[in-house]
Amino acid sequence: MNKSHIKQMQEELTELRNQLNELEQLIKDMSVPVIPSIIPETFLLPITGKLEPERFELIISQISEKVYSEEINTIIIDFSAIAKKEIGDLDLFGYYINKLNSILQLLGVEVLYVGFTPIVSQELVRSGLLFIDAKTFLTFRSALDHLMKKKGLKLIHESAT
Numbered sequence: 719m720n721k722s723h724i725k726q727m728q729e730e731l732t733e734l735r736n737q738l739n740e741l742e743q744l745i746k747d748m749s750v751p752v753i754p755s756i757i758p759e760t761f762l763l764p765i766t767g768k769l770e771p772e773r774f775e776l777i778i779s780q781i782s783e784k785v786y787s788e789e790i791n792t793i794i795i796d797f798s799a800i801a802k803k804e805i806g807d808l809d810l811f812g813y814y815i816n817k818l819n820s821i822l823q824l825l826g827v828e829v830l831y832v833g834f835t836p837i838v839s840q841e842l843v844r845s846g847l848l849f850i851d852a853k854t855f856l857t858f859r860s861a862l863d864h865l866m867k868k869k870g871l872k873l874i875h876e877s878a879t
Contacts, residue, residue, distance in 0.1 A: 752784055756873075757865050760792040761785070762858065766799040769806060774814035778821060785827050793822060794861050798833025805838065808845035819852065829853070830861045 753762040763781060767773070785793060795818075805811045822829050831854045834842070855861040866873065 759790050761790050762794045764796045768804050778818050782821050792828045794830045796833045802837055832858050832861045
């Protein structure tokens with residue numbers, strides 16, 4: 719191999735590493751999809767997929783940065799796409815939910831939880847996990863209704879003319 723061929727391979731390797739880093743960042747960003755709500759200073763965080771410690775740490779890190787940088791005061795965390803098998807170890811799940819809740823409360827963010835299925839709810843209660851201080855709602859819509867009333871907002875339907 720000549721020097722020019724080695725240099726070309728090194729440049730290709732560098733480019734591939736850069737592409738890999740960009741794709742890894744894209745995956746991280748997509749793992750924590752934060753959706754702005756119709757209510758000001760409110761975000762929806764739909765949780766999907768398997769909830770492993772690394773994923774929880776990523777969620778906690780990205781959400782705390784996002785609410786701080788964008789001055790969010792309410793976040794609705796939606797678990798409707800989570801089945802019992804995605805939760806895994808309930809003690810670990812409880813630990814990370816409490817950690818997320820504590821960090822967000824310290825940042826002055828109100829946390830609303832929505833979408834726990836009946837089976838997941840039963841398992842959480844059976845495991846002894848306490849959601850005493852948590853504000854929970856059956857659906858995203860019911861959480862939005864609660865927030866709109868709390869903030870004195872009304873949804874007005876305009877007829878098309």
